[in-house]
Each structure stands twice: as structure tokens, then as C-alpha cells.
Amino acid sequence: MNEQQHTIVAISSGISKSAISIVRLSGEKALEIAYQFIMPKHNQAIHTNYPSNSSKNIRLIPRKATLCSLYDSKGRLLDKAIMIYFKAPFSFNGEDIVEIQSHGGLLITQEILKSALDFGATLASPGEFSKRALRNGKLDMVELEATIALINNTNTNLTQLLVRNLTGECARMLESSRQAILEIIAQIEVCIDYSEEDLDPAILEKSLSSLQFLIKRFRAIRESSAHYSRLQGAKLSILGKPNVGKSSLLNLLLLRDRAIVSQEAGTTRDVITESLDINGNIISLSDTAGIRTSSNSIENQGMQRSLECAKESEILLCVFDLSRNMDEDDYKILDFIHLDSIKTKSILIVLNKNDLPKKNTYDFSDFNYCVINTKDINHRQIITDKIQEYITMHIDSDTFILTNAAQNTFLESALNNLMKASSLLEKNILELASFELMESLKNLSAITKPYNVEEILDSMFSQFCVGK
Numbered sequence: 001m002n003e004q005q006h007t008i009v010a011i012s013s014g015i016s017k018s019a020i021s022i023v024r025l026s027g028e029k030a031l032e033i034a035y036q037f038i039m040p041k042h043n044q045a046i047h048t049n050y051p052s053n054s055s056k057n058i059r060l061i062p063r064k065a066t067l068c069s070l071y072d073s074k075g076r077l078l079d080k081a082i083m084i085y086f087k088a089p090f091s092f093n094g095e096d097i098v099e100i101q102s103h104g105g106l107l108i109t110q111e112i113l114k115s116a117l118d119f120g121a122t123l124a125s126p127g128e129f130s131k132r133a134l135r136n137g138k139l140d141m142v143e144l145e146a147t148i149a150l151i152n153n154t155n156t157n158l159t160q161l162l163v164r165n166l167t168g169e170c171a172r173m174l175e176s177s178r179q180a181i182l183e184i185i186a187q188i189e190v191c192i193d194y195s196e197e198d199l200d201p202a203i204l205e206k207s208l209s210s211l212q213f214l215i216k217r218f219r220a221i222r223e224s225s226a227h228y229s230r231l232q233g234a235k236l237s238i239l240g241k242p243n244v245g246k247s248s249l250l251n252l253l254l255l256r257d258r259a260i261v262s263q264e265a266g267t268t269r270d271v272i273t274e275s276l277d278i279n280g281n282i283i284s285l286s287d288t289a290g291i292r293t294s295s296n297s298i299e300n301q302g303m304q305r306s307l308e309c310a311k312e313s314e315i316l317l318c319v320f321d322l323s324r325n326m327d328e329d330d331y332k333i334l335d336f337i338h339l340d341s342i343k344t345k346s347i348l349i350v351l352n353k354n355d356l357p358k359k360n361t362y363d364f365s366d367f368n369y370c371v372i373n374t375k376d377i378n379h380r381q382i383i384t385d386k387i388q389e390y391i392t393m394h395i396d397s398d399t400f401i402l403t404n405a406a407q408n409t410f411l412e413s414a415l416n417n418l419m420k421a422s423s424l425l426e427k428n429i430l431e432l433a434s435f436e437l438m439e440s441l442k443n444l445s446a447i448t449k450p451y452n453v454e455e456i457l458d459s460m461f462s463q464f465c466v467g468k
Helices: 030-038 106-118 128-135 141-152 156-166 169-192 201-231 246-254 297-312 328-337 377-390 405-426 430-448 454-461
Strands: 008-011 018-026 066-071 077-086 097-104 235-239 272-278 281-287 315-321 346-352 368-371
Touching: 008 106, 008 128, 018 030, 018 106, 018 128, 030 066, 030 077, 030 097, 030 106, 066 106, 077 106, 097 106, 128 141, 141 156, 141 169, 141 405, 141 430, 156 169, 156 201, 169 201, 169 405, 169 430, 201 405, 235 246, 235 297, 235 328, 246 272, 246 281, 246 315, 246 346, 246 377, 272 377, 315 328, 315 377, 346 377, 368 377, 405 430
Parallel strands: 235 281, 235 315, 315 346, 346 368
Antiparallel strands: 008 018, 018 097, 066 077, 077 097, 272 281
């Protein structure tokens, strides 16, 4: 049987205690299976004060919530729940869908799922509901990827962009770009039949102007997408020599004593990682071993892990002690953040211990820096405000992102095609310009449509939970 003919079922609300659980049926027999729940064949097994559904002649009306008593395949009462029927093609994936909203007990939900399987449903694979939506034209690839990204999103600032993709704004923008390219091709094809002397310069100037606009738009999407990639699940590392206050800074940011604070150098010998919530944005925060010259092999291993953690992070908080003169170990930190692979990261210099007499006279004015005392809880806001700047992305009506690496590759290819076409148009090499524009259309179409073999699609859908 073709998988599209199976009626699938899954728990869509997660496996946990909750007020409500949702079991979702999808396929040709979804409604038939739903009626088997509410019209049992073996009423002799029922011993309950709940009224029987059959006496009420219950019917499931599309898009109307209906309170029903649910029975298993042996006629035993399972729960009293709400059913909502979404008739094809007016549903999430274009098929008949029935959602059962039961009480959120773990056993109740599992029993409803088991009964649906007894009634003839097939257990859904991860992402199968969404895969059917894609195949039935209810979602395109951009909307699908936005669904995955929204589920995994940890940055409230980026939610607006992901919802924009989910509601089709990005797809419509790409379609308008596609139409603009088609118009340019049509203008060029008209000009191909004319000699160079007979060409109307205004036509080519209009084409070039349209091309430059599209090139600018695609570059902006490329930059926004790269910025999105850096912000999503951002990592932050605290770096510095021993006893500058790294662990105290970690505890201040977390508002609890997570790391041991001691005057003894080398207390922190491994990377400590926690999640930090800054105004709804979740980032990975790591306190690292102090960087210094040491003959202790274990401490040296810890320092190596510290540097590797810093290299993998998008944001670095480099801590220096205002109450002590700069020494060789401090300069090692400065040398590290001046490396080509590091200086492109978001770096904040934290000058700690401003409550003590100042001895550090180094000029940090070339850096983004702040002056604090980790003993003062009010100084936490100074740090979090600075971090907030790093994890915030400027968004306006023209800001769009692509969340998938393959889609960004297609966008990059389309952009290269447009730039080549622009150069060729400037030289009046019209046939090759038209060819490049046609190639850009192929790459652009691949962004919103399934673009590879079944194995790759299966890999992508495996990122979804079973009920999605």
C-alpha cells in the first residue's frame, strides 16, 4: 500500500503529564476510526456513569469541537475527550484529520494511541504529517524549514522572521523575484533578434536596474541568514587568567553559586556549561579554566579545552582584573583574541573588581568593554545588556532568512548567476546573460520545492517529532 493511503496516528503533544494531550489521526480512514472510538460495538463491557454516545447520535462536524466518551476496541471506557474533525482538503496536510484532545495522563494517552492502532491506523513516522503536507502542496520547503526552526528556536528576536517564513511571506518574496527574472529574460530575448545598432538602450538599462535590485536583495538574505545561523543556539565563553573573577561572573549571570570560587589559582580545571536566559533568549554559557603558564598536565588539558571552547563560541567575555597590573598571562588572552579566527567573533572585555584600588592602566578603548564588580548584583544588568546587543538582529519589512544550509547554497548559486548575467548584459552578450538567468531560476525554484532524493527528505523529516 502506498504510504499516502495509510491512515496514520501519533501523539502530537509530547509524552508528559499535562492538562491536555492530543492524539492526531490523518488519512482516508481518519473519520471512520474516530467513529469507532465513540460508537463501541461491545457496550456490555461498559460500567460507568457517563452517558453513551450512541444514545446522543453524535456526529463529527468539520471544525467543530465535539465532547465524546471514548471507548477501546473491547468497548471499555477510556476517557471523556474532545474531537475535532478537519475535512480534506481544508486541513494542515490536505488529508482528513481528526484530533483527539484527552486528559493529559500518560496512561490515558497511550491507551488512546493503542486503540487507534487496533482500529486500523498505522503509527506515524517522525515528520510524516508534515511530509504529507509538503506532497499535497500545503507547505513549501521554506515553510517546512521554518516549522523545524520554530520548534528549535531559542531566540525571541528571531521568532518574527521564522513566523514570516511560516506564513509564506518569504516564499512570496522569492516568487516575486522569480517573476522579475522572467521579465528580464523576456526583455533580453526580444533584444537578441536585433542588431547592436538597433538595440533600444532603455530596455537593457531597465533590465540591468532590475538585476541590481535582485542582487542587492539576495545579498541581504545571504547576510541575514548567516547572522541567523550565528545567533541560533549561540554559545558564550568566559575567558581569562586565574583569579580575575570568571567563576564569580558565571555565578552572577546564573544568579546562583554554580562554580566554586577560590583564591587558589587553577580551581576551575574543566569547562562548566550552563544555559543562560537573557530576556527569553537561551544561550549556552561556559566558564573555562584560567589561562596561564603551568607545569601541571591536568591543568594544561583544562586550558586547552578552554581555548577550544572559545573557538567554538560566537561570543567571548574576556575578564581582566582592574586591581592588578597586566602580566604575561593577560597578554596571552589579548594575543588570542587578536587571532584572525577569533577577532571576527563578538568580544566583550569585562574589567572586574572596580571596588578595589585600580592598578591596571591598559587602554581597552579599542574594544567593547564594561567595568563591573561581580559582588554587586546590580552589575549583572550591565553584562546582560551588552550580551543582548550581540544576540539581537535588526529586523525590518525587507528582512528575510533561509534556515537550511542547502537552501542557502541554492540562494548563493542563484546570486552568482545574477551577477554573471549583470556583467554579461553590460557587455551586450545577451545569449549568455539569458542562460545565466535561466540557471538562476532553477536554483531559485529549488529553494521552495523538494530538491533532492527521497533519502534526503527522510533525513530532513526525521528532525521532527513523531506527531508533527
